[in-house]
Amino acid sequence: MAVRNKWNKRWLDTIGTVENQVEGSMSHPEIAFFNLSTILAATNSFSPANKLGQGGFGVVYKGKLSNGKEVAVKRLSKDSGQGIDEFKNEVLLIAKLQHQNLVKLIGCCIQGEEPMLVYEYMPNKSLDSFLFNETRRSILDWRKRFDIIVGIARGILYIHQDSRLKIIHRDLKTSNILLDEEMNPKISDFGLARIFKGDQTHEKTNRIVGTFGYMSPEYVVFGKFSTKSDVFSFGIILLEIITGKRNNSFYQEDFYPSMIGKFPDFSGKPPEI
Incomplete structure (x- = not known):
């Protein structure tokens, strides 16, 4: 329980930092902040059928937004080798990068206990x-x-x-x-x-x-x-x-x-x- 509370406190302290830094430092590209309900609807509540893969960060799921756009949702696991610092680093960093050979970050979700990154969907997965x-x-x-x-x-x-x-x-x-x-x-x-x-x-x-x-x-x-x-x-x-x-x-x-x-x-x- 102590570990869980420590994670929650650290994550809550970080939410404001992420929002302020991302929204305050960039006008282009715009990073969307998704509601958890939107992510759940897009991934069919993280259905195993939508699972694309798994890495050190956590699990990646395929999703479809209400406008029909397909996305990949990377879900941070508390048991992963990476954590909040890596999540914040990726949001603040890749949001400032635009190149045809870099995966585009569409937005993130910082509601709940498991932060998520939303990317463009890559149909052929990894090399x-x-x-x-x-x-x-x-x-x-x-x-x-x-x-x-x-x-x-x-x-x-x-x-x-x-x-x-x-x-x-x-x-x-x-x-x-x-x-x-x-x-x-x-x-x-x-x-x-x-x-x-x-x-x-x-x-x-x-x-x-x-x-x-x-x-x-x-x-x-x-x-x-x-x-x-x-x-x-x-x-x-x-x-x-x-x-x-x-x-x-x-x-x-x-x-x-x-x-x-x-x-x-x-x-x-x-x-x-």
Whole structure:
């Protein structure tokens, strides 16, 4: 009970901050604040049939608003590895970003005990659901894989250099690359992202967050991260797109801890797709 009350108090203290910062700092794009009743109606009360996936944040559901627009609702779980800080960070951060290779945040819901983020719906889900599926990977021919690589690179360039803010994502991975109806890639999940100011080039932290296999060595060992950290993660994604294999799958196959522990020998022959 004490833990539950602590969560509730912290969340109630945060609601006003989120509303004021989001509404007070932005005129475009406008972030909508949805009522809980609207979210429940859109997702059929979070029906298991509408479940799209699950990650460190919580569960993602497909929904349809009263105007017919399809959305994806990301629901923060109190039992997740992330919390209110990550939720607030994502709302305040991604709301300020606009790029064709970034998932668009439509709004959020801050009623009740479980805050939620409402995104544009991506019908083809995540890149990993194609790359590592024996049946679906055939859809990704070399032309499409190249286009996906270029799209991801454009999104990273935008958050690192071309947007108003210099942002380090810190959790780039194939499951955070979503695909729209035309298989265009869009970077998602900015809960762990950090903003760099002015001419800042790097930062150090004692709290290592992210996904092993995609994190750069200097970040894992020393807690140092920069734009180079995201570039390293992009390199792993690039290898996974080319090979069609998970970075950490090589442990079982070749007794190496990861793909970069032993770079696969293509012998001039592309992987079967």
